[in-house]
Amino acid sequence: MEEVDHLAHERNKAQFDVEAMKIVWAGSRHAFEVSDRMSRLVASDPAFRKDNRATLSRKELFKNTLRKAAYAWKRIVELHLSEEEASKLRFFVDEPAYTDLHWGMFVPAIKGQGTDEQHQKWLTLAYKMQIIGCYAQTELGHGSNVQGLETTATFDPKSDEFIIHSPTLTSSKWWPGGLGKVSTHAVIYARLIIDGRDHGVHGFIVQLRSLDDHLPLPGITIGDIGMKFGNGAYNTMDNGVLQFNHVRIPRNQMLMRVSQVTREGKYVQSDVPRQLVYGTMVYVRQTIVSDASSALSRAVCVAVRYSAVRRQFGSQDGGPETQVIDYKTQQSRLFPLLASAYAFRFVGEWLKWLYMDVTKRLQANEFSTLPEAHACTAGLKSLTTTATADGIEECRKLCGGHGYLCSSGLPELFAVYVPACTYEGDNTVLLLQVARFLMKTVSQLGSGKQLVGTTAYMQRAEHLMQCTSDVRSAEDWLKPSFILEAFEARALRLAVTCAKNISKAPNPEEGFSQLSPDLAEAAVAHCQLIVVSKFIDKIQGDIDGMGLKEQLQALCGIYALSLLHKHLGEFLSTGCITPKQAALANEKLRSLYAKVRPNAVALVDAFNYTDHFLGSILGRYDGNVYPKLYEEAWKDPLNDSVVPDGYHEYVRPLLKQQLRTAKL
Ligand SMILES: CC/C=C\C/C=C\C/C=C\CCCC(=O)SCCNC(=O)CCNC(=O)[C@H](O)C(C)(C)COP(=O)(O)OP(=O)(O)OC[C@H]1O[C@@H](n2cnc3c(N)ncnc32)[C@H](O)[C@@H]1OP(=O)(O)O
């Protein structure tokens, strides 16, 4: 049968070159080609089928994930895929698995914190998957407070070993992904004790399970922590619990790049800052920002396509009803999310560059940009994951009732995504890290110290603290200088107000604690400024292709002005803009929605997602939603029989009883 594109009329309206936008979205032609090839490879292979996850039991689900991970590895080896291709292939398999932690945290932890000899030994094994590792930091009693971890690693000079021990119930490792059932090894974080002295938290490589029969090694108790939120979703992952009972490991299994323990039991701190023990978290937070754009763009792709298919009300003379995407309220909820997906993509690209830059500097023993890298990765991880989790849920509502069906793909996407607000640092805890960095920076204002990077704007404090916006027309709100000034002034004024109020407290710690809700808001304002400014930088760079710049300018305007609208109270109360200018911003926003409307479907096509990856009937490329929804309903196991199991036991007797009562 001929395939019909129900969204063709939408695609024909596009005013820009979609193929060129695909390259911009991917980051480069090369990145596009790799991504495109890997997504097709996965989509065309029935072994990667994923439409049955919600109906599987936990055990079936988990075994299925093990099968897919093994098969993915087989294909990676057979096809001689590069690291970049392999990681894209895993991404498109789209199923959380122990391999995420092996490649995403275990390997980077050893790379970042291990010595050359440790790299030689452990990375060689890990790269071939001859060992499988996880990242075991969090404990039952402490996650956010890393310095509060209780697991101990006591040096025994007689045997030249560390004794790893869990002294309390709350010191049990709890949550690490891949730990519960699969990992043979872990990088664990424990307090280093030498001669009774506590040197704080350090990383150690520990073997957990036998490489022969997979049983836990002596002294190790290990298991899965149980079902998590949602059907399918993150339950493909074996988040685990782990206790140590005086487990011995050789001294050379402490990760010794940051500090060393000698054969004599001497603790040696190198020039490298202690905070590098937290380096893996900086790396992963950076990847989480790019992942946020992937998750949000996926939800937005579903909601935009479905909003163009769905019609309600407004039929004139028996003609078709209105596409729900034409309702201004739908646009005002949907287009800021579309704009955010692009914004997070570009800020993720920039953050990757920042991370690579700081890594190069660290290798050359230059540590000055580490605090900024920490603040940016922590803050942007927090900002983008919060917005993405909320955005996925909003997309579900934008799809009305059908969005609540598992076959829309949105419930599972939300359930898989929402822990990103907690893992790799609770989002509020991370904002407070940004706030500390901001308070330090504010305290340096006027000291003559040159401010660089993302706080360079604070250098113009004298102007930004007293300026009022020069915006006079709605059109002015498209000028980058006006947008930037408003966002800079708001961020700086919120931070300075916090600093002033902290200084009134009996001591800075008490002040910081009292002011923490305001500080978190100041941190959000600073991070939003970063996202807006990186979007503007992107547009001002090389963008080739018919109509691309115009579309990106419109999206950038929507991102910035919808934030301005959402946080209007802050922009007005800090005196950065006037109520009249706020009204002009809203006027501009409305015109930008109208500009994006004919391009909306093409703008989500530019994500280049296959139907397999989207996993959503509502988001199908061809828009053929209703017949497929109807077809899908009949596949539910509940429809295997006309009369359900349980009818004769539980429904029939009720009906009979009512019949008897009725006769009486
Ligand atoms: C490719 C795919 C990749 C991976 C797979 C992806 C997804 C898989 C799914 C899930 C994985 C989830 C894994 C995890 O969750 S692992 C566990 C993560 N845990 C956390 O994030 C804990 C959060 N807590 C902390 O980071 C810290 O405890 C803290 C909140 C930052 C506080 O630290 P602490 O030392 O007590 O405190 P401070 O006194 O506040 O800081 C001292 C000093 O250090 C600076 N600092 C803090 N952190 C860092 C850092 N990471 N890098 C650099 N510098 C850091 C801080 O600013 C302060 O500096 P001063 O100059 O002010 O002294």
Ligand SMILES: Cc1cc2nc3c(=O)[nH]c(=O)nc-3n(C[C@H](O)[C@H](O)[C@H](O)COP(=O)(O)OP(=O)(O)OC[C@H]3O[C@@H](n4cnc5c(N)ncnc54)[C@H](O)[C@@H]3O)c2cc1C
């Ligand atoms: C799906 C998932 C996967 C995970 N994978 C791993 C893994 O592979 N390896 C690993 O080691 N860990 C892992 N974790 C653990 C994760 O990193 C922690 O749960 C996370 O860091 C949050 O810490 P917590 O649970 O201690 O939260 P808590 O700190 O107990 O947070 C509870 C509440 O207290 C608030 N709060 C805490 N401290 C402060 C403060 N100072 N100021 C203000 N408010 C505060 C928080 O905002 C939050 O609202 C995973 C967690 C999840 C959910």
